[in-house]
Amino acid sequence: QVQLVESGGGLVQAGGSLRLSCAASGRTFSSYNMGWFRQAPGKEREFVAAISKTGGFTNYADSVKGRFCISRDNAKNTVYLQMNTLKPEDTAVYLCAAGGGVYSAAYSRSQRYDYWGQGTQVTVSS
Secondary structure, eight states, rough: OOOOEEEEEEETTTTTTEEEEEEEEEEEEGGGGEHHHEEEETTTTTEEEEOTTHHHHHHHHTTTTTTEEEEEETTTEEEEEEOOOOGGGEEEEEEEEESSSSSOOOGGSSSGGGGEEOOEEEEEEO
């Protein structure tokens, strides 16, 4: 069992930056691939970024490539999402997720994840 708690969301102007954190409970954090997803009101949940267990592999949605960076610190049981050059269309609730198994590009799909946090709101004003 893994519990995930996101933090770092808030209100920021377009062009600004935020860093989200997701803290995981338990001593098996390094056994999980981690992902960030987001969901805007009235829209489906969409993939943002994923990172493998050791941090050696990452994947990003096309909409955030070059602006967002996912990283992890297994010693701190935490995964991060650095978001730069934010746009109003990035406004959403951001959720982190943990999934076991062998990492692949398939971790862009929510079905690959076993555990989810409650989310943190990110609002980007124009």
